[in-house]
Amino acid sequence: MKMQMVDLKGQYLKIKPEVDAAIQGVIDSTAFIGGPAVKEFARQLGDYLGGCHVIPCANGTDALQIALMALDLRPGDEVIVPAFTYVASAEVIGLLGLTPVMVDVDPDTFNLDPATLAAALSPKTRAIIPVHLFGQSCDMEPVLDFARAHGLFVVEDNAQALGSDYRFSDGRKARTGTLGTIGCTSFFPSKNLGCYGDGGAIFTWDDALAERLRMIANHGQQVKYYHRVIGCNSRLDTLQAAILQVKLRHLDEYASARRAAAAFYTQRLKALDPEGRFFLTPVEDPRSTHVYHQYTLRVRGGKRDALKESLAAQGIPSMIYYPLPLQDQEAFKSITRAVGKLENARACAASVLSLPIHTEMTQEMQEEVVRAIAFYFGI
Ligand SMILES: *Cc1c(COP(=O)(O)O)cnc(C)c1O
Numbered sequence: 609m610k611m612q613m614v615d616l617k618g619q620y621l622k623i624k625p626e627v628d629a630a631i632q633g634v635i636d637s638t639a640f641i642g643g644p645a646v647k648e649f650a651r652q653l654g655d656y657l658g659g660c661h662v663i664p665c666a667n668g669t670d671a672l673q674i675a676l677m678a679l680d681l682r683p684g685d686e687v688i689v690p691a692f693t694y695v696a697s698a699e700v701i702g703l704l705g706l707t708p709v710m711v712d713v714d715p716d717t718f719n720l721d722p723a724t725l726a727a728a729l730s731p732k733t734r735a736i737i738p739v740h741l742f743g744q745s746c747d748m749e750p751v752l753d754f755a756r757a758h759g760l761f762v763v764e765d766n767a768q769a770l771g772s773d774y775r776f777s778d779g780r781k782a783r784t785g786t787l788g789t790i791g792c793t794s795f796f797p798s799k800n801l802g803c804y805g806d807g808g809a810i811f812t813w814d815d816a817l818a819e820r821l822r823m824i825a826n827h828g829q830q831v832k833y834y835h836r837v838i839g840c841n842s843r844l845d846t847l848q849a850a851i852l853q854v855k856l857r858h859l860d861e862y863a864s865a866r867r868a869a870a871a872f873y874t875q876r877l878k879a880l881d882p883e884g885r886f887f888l889t890p891v892e893d894p895r896s897t898h899v900y901h902q903y904t905l906r907v908r909g910g911k912r913d914a915l916k917e918s919l920a921a922q923g924i925p926s927m928i929y930y931p932l933p934l935q936d937q938e939a940f941k942s943i944t945r946a947v948g949k950l951e952n953a954r955a956c957a958a959s960v961l962s963l964p965i966h967t968e969m970t971q972e973m974q975e976e977v978v979r980a981i982a983f984y985f986g987i
Pocket residue numbers: 667668669670693694696697739765767768793794795796806807808
């Protein structure tokens with residue numbers, strides 16, 4: 609069997625009876641759109657997150673778009689976003705005629721660096737989109753303090769970190785996605801809580817905002833055929849909700865499996881290269897639990913692409929998330945306001961390499977990956 613970045617088949621086989629029964633139940637009921645599983649799943653996920661509202665939608669990108677639509681922003685308003693992230697975090701800003709203001713990231717955690725916010729602020733700034741990249745929380749306390757001081761909304765892109773906690777300086781802990789004004793997530797199959805197609809959800813504590821988000825996701829209507837605002841059609845389908853109900857029960861187990869795999873990689877890789885001369889292993893922010901959506905190395909000395917090629921030749925998959933920072937993307941060049949040189953974002957894009965990590969990873973597989981890395985560097 610060839611190694612894979614994620615093993616969705618192996619994960620499915622372990623919960624096959626539960627998932628198959630859930631799918632059959634939806635087919636038997638033929639409630640394909642808006643069936644009871646959608647509401648039940650939303651409530652269960654809300655409970656998991658500490659009691660907030662959960663508004664299901666069609667995918668993570670829609671979640672971000674609907675979040676921004678609910679905030680009544682005007683064309684030309686500015687939204688701060690890290691330059692090193694998946695395109696969706698910033699794409700929705702451009703789509704709504706808003707201006708993405710790109711800030712740099714912390715090179716250790718890959719997350720938005722709160723120290724950049726002051727320089728990003730202008731009279732047009734309305735919101736910040738911190739992204740919890742690769743599975744750990746952005747340092748949210750200074751982001752939230754800054755937002756409060758300047759009257760900004762905070763829309764968390766939690767597509768990669770569902771299940772992660774953030775610890776405030778007073779010891780209080782809360783789930784990522786529930787810290788800001790609105791949280792967004794994706795149930796894309798390879799995400800930590802993935803369905804078998806597309807899916808997404810939006811979180812908020814605010815009752816009125818929850819109603820508004822729900823209305824926007826449903827053609828701007830609260831009463832059928834009476835449309836109060838321009839909305840969109842963004843639904844989580846019942847089959848996906850039924851599958852997610854099953855998988856949510858395993859989410860913490862999945863996070864533990866990912867954390868264990870990451871700890872094993874780090875132990876083995878640090879033993880290979882104790883001084884970090886060839887590569888740097890992931891840095892865990894003590895304020896966050898890392899749920900390792902990705903296990904991402906920073907490869908030194910411009911050797912990233914050569915290492916990737918060597919791994920491929922040895923039968924080991926690896927991925928570059930993400931090869932080009934957003935400020936250098938053609939689609940963003942004409943609409944972006946860049947804050948500073950964004951050098952960390954560029955350096956991350958040039959050096960990152962994500963190794964296979966998933967819930968079914970065995971230590972034998974990981975030893976194989978580590979051996980292949982050792983072989984390339986001759987260490
Ligand atoms: C996956 C992802 C999204 C988008 O989710 P989709 O469901 O694919 O639309 C947004 N932001 C980040 C950081 C992601 O990883």
